[in-house]
Amino acid sequence: MTLINRSLVTIDDLSNGEMEATFALADEMSADIKEQFGLCKGKIMASLFFEPSTRTRMSFEAAMHRLGGSVISSFEANATSFAKGESIADMAKVVGHYADIIVIRHPWEGAARVVADYAGIPVINAGDGGHQHPTQTLCDLYTIKQDKGTIKGLKIALWGDLKYGRTVHSLIFALAKFGADILFYPSPGLEVPEHVVKKLIKEYGGKLTHYKSADPAAKDEVSNLDAIYVTPNSPHQLAMMPNVNLQVELASGVDALYVTRAQKERFTAGEGLANRYPVVDKKLLQGKEFKKTLVMHPLPRVDELAYELDADPRARYFEQAARGVPVRMALLAQSLGAKEMPVKDEEALPRPDYPLHRQTFGIKCANPKCVSIQPTEQKYIKPLFRIVDHDPLTMRCVYCEHGFEPRFIASTEWHEGKVEFKKYHRADSYLVKKIRPEHLLVFNSEEEAEALGFKPSHYSHE
Ligand code: NCD
Numbered sequence: 001m002t003l004i005n006r007s008l009v010t011i012d013d014l015s016n017g018e019m020e021a022t023f024a025l026a027d028e029m030s031a032d033i034k035e036q037f038g039l040c041k042g043k044i045m046a047s048l049f050f051e052p053s054t055r056t057r058m059s060f061e062a063a064m065h066r067l068g069g070s071v072i073s074s075f076e077a078n079a080t081s082f083a084k085g086e087s088i089a090d091m092a093k094v095v096g097h098y099a100d101i102i103v104i105r106h107p108w109e110g111a112a113r114v115v116a117d118y119a120g121i122p123v124i125n126a127g128d129g130g131h132q133h134p135t136q137t138l139c140d141l142y143t144i145k146q147d148k149g150t151i152k153g154l155k156i157a158l159w160g161d162l163k164y165g166r167t168v169h170s171l172i173f174a175l176a177k178f179g180a181d182i183l184f185y186p187s188p189g190l191e192v193p194e195h196v197v198k199k200l201i202k203e204y205g206g207k208l209t210h211y212k213s214a215d216p217a218a219k220d221e222v223s224n225l226d227a228i229y230v231t232p233n234s235p236h237q238l239a240m241m242p243n244v245n246l247q248v249e250l251a252s253g254v255d256a257l258y259v260t261r262a263q264k265e266r267f268t269a270g271e272g273l274a275n276r277y278p279v280v281d282k283k284l285l286q287g288k289e290f291k292k293t294l295v296m297h298p299l300p301r302v303d304e305l306a307y308e309l310d311a312d313p314r315a316r317y318f319e320q321a322a323r324g325v326p327v328r329m330a331l332l333a334q335s336l337g338a339k340e341m342p343v344k345d346e347e348a349l350p351r352p353d354y355p356l357h358r359q360t361f362g363i364k365c366a367n368p369k370c371v372s373i374q375p376t377e378q379k380y381i382k383p384l385f386r387i388v389d390h391d392p393l394t395m396r397c398v399y400c401e402h403g404f405e406p407r408f409i410a411s412t413e414w415h416e417g418k419v420e421f422k423k424y425h426r427a428d429s430y431l432v433k434k435i436r437p438e439h440l441l442v443f444n445s446e447e448e449a450e451a452l453g454f455k456p457s458h459y460s461h462e
Contacts, residue, residue: 001343003334007116007123010401011134011170012351016177021341023142025330026323033066036329039338040069046099047073048091049126050082050106055299056126056136059324060103063332066325072099087376092118101335104128110371110399114381122335129369130164130266131400136298137170138327141178143320144256147294151178154255157293158182159280160304163190164263167298171258172196176204183254187262187277195396195403202389203352250289256316257290259297259305266369281306285314296320354386355437357395362441362448363406370400387437393427395442406442410454411435424449429459 003018014022029036045064049057053075061071074080081091088111095102096119104115105126112125127133144151156175162168162184172192175182184192200206259280262273280295297305297317309315333339364383365372372381385395388403396403409432410424424443425431443449446456 002340003331004337004340005122006335007112007125008134008331008335009112009116009123009125010132011137011174011177013134015343017343019138019141019174021343022138022327022330022334023145025334025339025341026142026326029329029333030323030326033326033329036067036333038068039333040064040067040336043067043069043101043336043338044099045069045071045332046095046102047071047075048095048102048104048106049073049075050077050080050104051127053105053126055321055324056105056133057103059321060124060126060135060328060332062325063328066329067333067338069100069332069336082376085376087380088114088371089118089377089380091115092123093120096120101332106371107369108371108374108377109367109369109402110397113399114371114377124331124335127166128371129400130166130169130263132170133166133298134170135324135328135331136167137174138331139320139323140167140171140258140296140298141174142323142327143296143316144294146319146323147316148255151175151180154180155252156180156182156256156258157185157254158192158258158260159185159278160187160260161190161262162186162192162260164266165260168192168258168260169196172200173204176200176206185278187273189271189273190262193402195401198394198403199388199396199401250287253291254289254293256294256296257285259295259301261297261300261302261304268368277304279304279306280309282308282312285309285312290314352388354388354396356398357385357387357437357440357442358382359385359441361452362443363395365397365400365402366404367397367400367402370397370402372397372399387440390432391428393432393442404444406444408443408446408449408460409435410441410443410449411439412441413439422454423457423460424454425457425459431459 001018008014047057047061057075064071077083092115099121101121102115102119102123103126104112104123106112107129109129109131112123112128116123125132125134141151148154158168172182186192197208201208257280262277293314294316295309295314299317299321334341360382371377372383384398386398388394388396392405393409394403394405406427408424409427
């Protein structure tokens with residue numbers, strides 16, 4: 001496949017082969033960055049940043065300038081028609097006529113998907129709330145590959161705010177896709193969201209192991225933080241052994257430690273850093289397991305990564321940021337059709353084709369930050385889910401990818417002249433597999449089902 005005219009909304013949109021091809025082109029371009037001028041002459045990139053940004057926006061813009069293209073930009077929601085109540089779809093349709101490609105950052109999760117649906121030109125997600133940030137992931141993988149030569153079989157530790165860190169969410173799936181093992185070191189209360197873990201297990205063959213702290217009081221030591229071990233592709237020997245010591249697991253060394261800041265701007269009311277946010281410094285990196293560890297961070301850093309590490313030979317975060325230009329040049333040049341790269345392999349793991357579920361009443365996405373439930377967007381976006389599991393019945397929002405498990409189900413096929421068949425059932429009854437996806441109705445409560453005239457069946461009691 002070629003990347004021409006394709007949007008990049010989540011990291012799932014790129015196959016391993018396409019990512020490798022992008023890295024190869026980034027290598028080629030960084031060998032002589034000034035020689036690329038003219039490749040995208042006459043093309044316009046719209047740079048729409050409705051959340052703070054330094055690196056992502058400037059490296060995208062620098063990349064477009066390096067390719068000889070032009071940039072139009074907007075980075076103040078209050079200075080655009082959003083402030084007048086304009087919807088994202090209307091903005092996308094308009095900007096789609098002004099530019100050849102859109103790069104968008106927005107606080108609502110799923111916003112980039114909506115822009116891609118309406119713009120009519122390729123759209124690149126530069127961060128949509130706490131959901132994903134796929135181009136940061138390309139910079140992260142590219143940095144790891146420059147040092148380690150491969151991603152497969154590496155052990156990568158993710159540190160800090162794994163709940164709201166969008167760079168972490170994109171990176172997790174990419175690492176799993178390439179066959180790396182992942183260790184989670186969340187700051188307490190900021191663990192990887194359940195829907196992300198479920199997707200890792202179901203779609204990437206991940207196996208989880210929880211390492212409980214030997215001494216829960218000693219929160220400072222990395223070995224004492226709870227960790228979750230994911231082994232994509234093939235079950236890991238240690239993951240099969242109960243009560244395995246984390247130290248044993250770490251004996252082979254950690255290949256990269258990916259540090260993130262607390263995404264305080266996404267915390268909900270009452271959510272705070274109850275426990276101290278763990279800091280990565282020289283002392284922590286004295287551990288044997290970190291001897292050859294690349295220290296990475298998408299930046300900006302606040303207090304979680306000590307400045308004393310800047311001179312440490314393991315530090316890679318400024319390289320990560322610098323590589324944003326050639327990586328984004330490679331991506332823009334391919335999306336705009338200025339370069340086509342041979343793609344070696346296709347998707348290592350086939351993407352599942354889950355049935356879509358549209359239900360215009362009752363249910364909506366429960367994530368308050370989802371684009372689909374914002375008042376300006378609800379006028380045209382109808383709730384849209386994928387049925388990702390039957391046991392238990394699990395729906396995933398097409399926009400923000402948060403999941404939910406409805407408690408009751410019914411079929412639109414109730415009528416056929418027999419009103420007594422207008423029944424609802426428990427979502428865990430055998431009927432969940434009998435009702436065809438296009439006829440399925442889901443409810444979160446019995447009241448919701450009864451309000452629509454459905455009566456309880458034999459299979460409705462919990
Ligand atoms: C990250 C982001 O915006 O998600 N920054 C970036 O793009 N390099 C990380 C962060 O803000 O913490």
